[in-house]
Amino acid sequence: MTESMNWHSRTTRAVVFDLDGVLVDSFEVMRQAFTVAYAEVVGDGPAPFEEYNRHQGRYFPDIMRIMGLPQEMEEPFVRESYRLAHQVPLFAGVVELLGELRGRGIRMSVATGKSGPRARSLLSSLGVRDFFDHVIGSDEVERPKPAPDIVKLALSLMGVEPGEALMVGDAVTDLTSARGAGVAAVAAVWADVEEAELAAAGPDAILRHPSELLALLPVLDTV
Incomplete structure (x- = not known):
């Protein structure tokens, strides 16, 4: 994992995930x-x-x-x-990651280039739909990625401020959308992606395995 942000200076309460190349190997x-x-x-x-x-x-x-x-x-x-x-399988380590994040009190949503119904159907069939507060497809916003609309909608539905969230994506399009929404942009490179291209886009962190996300997130007081 490489980092460019001082994660200890912020409290991250929510994660917005891309779907393909991040949660599922499609x-x-x-x-x-x-x-x-x-x-x-x-x-x-x-x-x-x-x-x-x-x-x-x-x-x-x-x-x-x-x-x-x-x-x-x-x-x-x-x-x-x-x-x-x-x-379509989940990437190794994703179920464990989602379970740990839920245990830490982190809210989670999906913002994907897929349509909403197709994304929700896939996540349901994989048995992980219930980990997420919301699963939003590109057909459910006025402007899909790289516009920030889909990330902003996820934050609004979760009741989270941009400074309290990060987005995990495997494409420059995801990072651009996150930045436009004022959210920390985290690059996932555990799929077959061009790491150099993502690094050149200046993400706040680069993760090579799903479990590395845990180092960026606190255990929240949910009482």
């Missing part, structure tokens, strides 16, 4: 779903998944617009994502 399922959607809507030829993956953290329709691909790809992509959801 890379392979996304690749399969994107490949099927591309073949159905665009046709023959290799699906540009590597380019798609560089835009992780953004809402799917926004990625299609950036890549110049048809918005019609969303329907088969979502269909295949639901069909293959049983293949």
Whole structure:
């Protein structure tokens, strides 16, 4: 873990998590779903998944617009994502982390590039939905990441001030959204991500395993 913020000088009461690449390892399922959607809507030829993956953290329709691909790809992509959801695992250490944070009195929410219904369905199927106060999708805010709206909504719903929260994400998009909301931005690099790119964005901390988050958070007096 590397740090650039004096964590001992602040009281963090809440954590906002990104979903893909932070809580769940959805890379392979996304690749399969994107490949099927591309073949159905665009046709023959290799699906540009590597380019798609560089835009992780953004809402799917926004990625299609950036890549110049048809918005019609969303329907088969979502269909295949639901069909293959049983293949998506939690990252090792996530359940233990969530349990420890709950025990410390830390409030938790998810702010994801996925739609809200799809994110809640996935977390429910994995048995961890109840750890989170709120699970917010990009379809549930006016401006998805990298705008700060989704993080601000999470803070508002939890009743937490920006200075009392941090966000954990695996993309520059997440860090930008966190910073725009006035929240400490923490980079998670335990998935297959470009650590140098995230480091260049100046996160307040870089974590290489979920358990490292515990060093940044207090045990709150919940009495």
